[in-house]
Amino acid sequence: MELQTLTYIVVGMTFALYLGIAFWARAGSTKEFYVAGGGVHPVLNGMATGADWMSAASFIGMAGLIAFYGYGGSVFLMGWTGGYVLLALLLAPYLRKFGKFTVPEFIGDRFYSKTARIVAVICLIVASVTYVIGQMKGIGVAFSRFLEVQYEVGLLVGMTIVFFYSVMGGMKGITYTQIAQYVVLIFAYTIPAVFISLNLTGNPIPQLGLGSTLIGSETFLLDRLDQIVTELGWAEYSTQTRLSTTNMVAYTLSLMIGTAGLPHVIIRFFTVPKVKDARTSAGWALVFIAILYTTAPAVAAMARLNLINTMQPPAAEENLAYAERPDWFKNWETTGLLKFEDKNGDGRIQYEADKSKNELVKVDRDIMVLANPEIAKLPNWVIALVAAGGLAAALSTAAGLLLAIASAISHDLLKGVLKPDITEKQELRASRIAMAGAIVFAGYLGFNPPDFAAGTVALAFGLAASSIFPALMMGIFSKKMNREGAIAGMIAGLSVTLFYVFQHKGIMFIASTSFLGDLPNNWFLGIEPNAFGAVGALVNFTVALAVYRMYGEAPKDVQDMVEHIRIPAGAGQASDH
């Protein structure tokens, strides 16, 4: 069957499935809307968390970045999984015990202050909206390829679908849909990886294939890759660092604590029945995530190898002729994300590190995973499945994030602070309007994303790392931390990170407004903006401790509350009061 038709059928079927589930499990009450009624089994919750977590950045973006960063791309692998250890050990059980709906609610109660709650809402919105921009980039790439249109048109179509889909369901619908989306995305990711690993190394398990020898030779796959990339002038794949060791440490740490500070992930742990379940649920989430994350490095290395081998067939004397370029090449040219320029006029594709000779002038990193099965000449149904998987990943995360944004605005800002007497119905309506606003805003910025999908998402993690994580941690591990310290810390951490990011990436990521320019020699200690959350978090802790000393310790009843959330007994269900 024609690839395009097949893709329509597979994507159409999966969408019908999600919409069916969303309709079946639609939310009737605010409690179901925000925390799915609090009765989701830990393994299922882990699976839903996995889908919620693994976004377009993980599915579409990450392996593409690793393919070009090589060893340096490890920051994403360790950063986006290691955060779960922090989440399970430092936050999830206590926030579950606390038993409310949202992260700002915890911060507001723990720091006995409406101001603290509002500051937390602002931090949450800044981080989540940045994250949604990253998703929009991924959604735009996936839809533009799938519909064979320009990136911008694909983005518009995607925005519309996200809108209808997330506004309808609420957390209950989202949780059950996400379980289905996890299944789709994990098959979509691993099946092509198994095929490609088999083709290249004869080993069906990609995690082992990456460490195996190539078929018909004694050379290890990674050694071969190191050899050809260095011959073409790039850095050695398995040892190239991301800028510097300091930067890699900061980047990894930033992603880890950002993971533990991102509200849409944290609220997942409000949906399990018991404190004990919050711990195991984090473990299950990581199991489901690790399946994709340990496959990704294999996908990355194999995609890079296949891409180079396509442009420079090892057996042939000459490079690939542009006129004989494969279909996938033409399709991606349509989207504007892959560009060829015949610099030396020989009609053949030169692909190498030297900018003056390289003729693949644009290879958007975000197309690698989607193009990978086509480059490897896999059957059409596998390619169609990957398109469905990429869309599942982007949709599930966008929905989770939009829910976090909506609940912060309607539940924390409107009901909690501005108009405490609104009805449940009005609150639900407000949150749906907030979702719509967030989609339009993030979509608009998605037309000019600050970085590739995974890079944009990394910025969001930095913002969460520098603002929310330290406040939560101090709220649980220090009984005496007062509101003044927490508020000052959050403001300082968020401002310093935003300031650093904006001065290099432009105000609201509009590049022309960057006042220092995105230049590595302006970077503090050589740390790139994407990795700056670690420094921001440090600033947050330091400022909080300094300000804490100027005021008295938290009141007795707050200290008792902290004592209370530290032990699992007497948790009950997540509730409004």
Next chain:
Amino acid sequence: MSKNNAYWSANVSLMIKLLVVWFVVSFGCGILLVDVLNNIQIGGYKLGFWFAQQGAIYTFVVLIFVYAKKMAALDIEHGVDE
């Protein structure tokens, strides 16, 4: 309250032990010691590279389940389970 204090300090000391492992496998083996470990080869993998792209992730999974299991036992031991 002293019962709860004993529970909390047992919890914190378990946490610290596990976080040390967390740090060693990722920041230690995956980044800071990567060059040294890369001298050791396991199959086609350089060891440091393996830790950064595979080993650290497997260890993280184990750490969370160890924590969940030990904490469940601690909850019961100190009589604070649900």
